[in-house]
Amino acid sequence: MIxxxxxxxxxxxxxxxxxxxxxxxxxxxIVVDINMRVDIYERGSGSPAAKPASGADLPAADxxxxxxxxxxxxxxxxxxxxxxxxxxxxxxxxxxxxxxAYVEKTVAEENAxxxxxxxxxxxxxxxxxxxxxxxxxxxxxxxxxxxEWIEVPQDNNTWRWMQKR
Numbered sequence: 001m002i003x004x005x006x007x008x009x010x011x012x013x014x015x016x017x018x019x020x021x022x023x024x025x026x027x028x029x030i031v032v033d034i035n036m037r038v039d040i041y042e043r044g045s046g047s048p049a050a051k052p053a054s055g056a057d058l059p060a061a062d063x064x065x066x067x068x069x070x071x072x073x074x075x076x077x078x079x080x081x082x083x084x085x086x087x088x089x090x091x092x093x094x095x096x097x098x099x100x101a102y103v104e105k106t107v108a109e110e111n112a113x114x115x116x117x118x119x120x121x122x123x124x125x126x127x128x129x130x131x132x133x134x135x136x137x138x139x140x141x142x143x144x145x146x147x148e149w150i151e152v153p154q155d156n157n158t159w160r161w162m163q164k165r
Contacts, residue, residue: 076145079148147164
């Protein structure tokens with residue numbers, strides 16, 4: 001009797017070596033519709049003094065500066081603007097027409113965002129805006145490429161424009 005049960009089980013299981021067919025392909029492509037929201041929070045000291053003095057949005061100022069970086073470098077390469085002693089750009093040669101207005105507008109926006117960043121640095125480092133501007137002026141002079149206009153100090157506490165060598 002046990003032999004018959006074992007033979008029936010062996011026949012049943014030996015005939016089923018081929019498993020069920022699993023189809024991996026789908027007749028229609030799978031569509032995934034994702035709607036995502038990302039919130040970024042800055043955790044810090046929590047003191048209101050850590051905010052930019054002007055109340056402006058520092059991350060937004062940084063993003064705007066990154067988006068216009070190519071234009072600013074083009075202006076520098078064209079010798080239209082230079083890096084001033086105060087860490088701000090100066091229009092040295094205004095082109096004619098609407099392009100000249102665009103250069104002036106872009107430089108004014110860049111300078112406004114640079115001031116936001118410098119105010120924040122002043123708060124973080126406990127320095128006056130004038131001290132931060134002097135540091136940033138030196139930093140930008142050092143970062144400038146050869147041939148770009150920079151404002152450099154003279155012996156008698158005066159400044160002059162020259163092309164970086």
